[in-house]
Amino acid sequence: MKTQKKRSDCPVSFSLEAFGDKWSLLIVRDLMLHKKCTYGELAKSDEKIATNILAARLLSLEENGIIQKLEHPDSKAKVLYQLTQKGIDLIPIIVEINLWAEKYMEIPEKRKELVSQMNADKEGFIRNSINELKAAHIEKTK
Template identity: 70%
Template sequence: MDTKKRSDCPISCSLDVWGDKWSLLIVRDLMFAKQCTYGDFLKSDEKIATNILATRLQMLEENGIVAKLNHPDSKAKVLYRLTQKGIDLLPIMIEINLWAEKYFTLPAERKALLKEIKKNKEGFLKARIKELKES
């Protein structure tokens, strides 16, 4: 897949992996839901096209950000989860949320969550990481 590296800059290398319009939305879904099926991603508000979703999931898996797991209930279903590398994107995600809060009008529920985050950023982070790691 997209394997060429534009430079050695950490920002550039990171963008080469997840710097498109969709990857971080997939990661976001997994940070909220902890685990998602293929269909769950398709249901998100942004309405990602199914071929794009398949490509992105493959890319994120190749890059060790998400992992595919067997669904306990059915062989027809697949579970996607964040790896440690994916979970480590949480601080970036939080900062994006905080930036967006300053410059966009957010849904009330998200505002509430951000209030909680700002109250105790480190605490929130640690708690969320723990939850995402639990099997």
């Protein structure tokens, strides 16, 4: 992992340097909540990220230790992306962002069920998400 020069010692500033651009948390969201794990799957996200931006953000997330690349079991030309423990530790942040957004904006119908689950049992949702990701990681490395 590359050592990055920090703008300041402020934890918010440091965190934003790691994942605070327009796209990085959306990539983390897709790896976390939508179980996407290949470049092609990530490129097909609703937000329509440009391929050059996707490649740059994946590299940045990898350099920051938030994701890692694994060999794809079915193709040498593909890789799998997965969250590291550092990335998994962003689950509570993603949950809080969703809950904040629900409070201040209209949530699309297709997202309401997920946010409702988060609202009903935030700690349980976080715990289950962590367990699911860890189980998926074990399965991918077999």
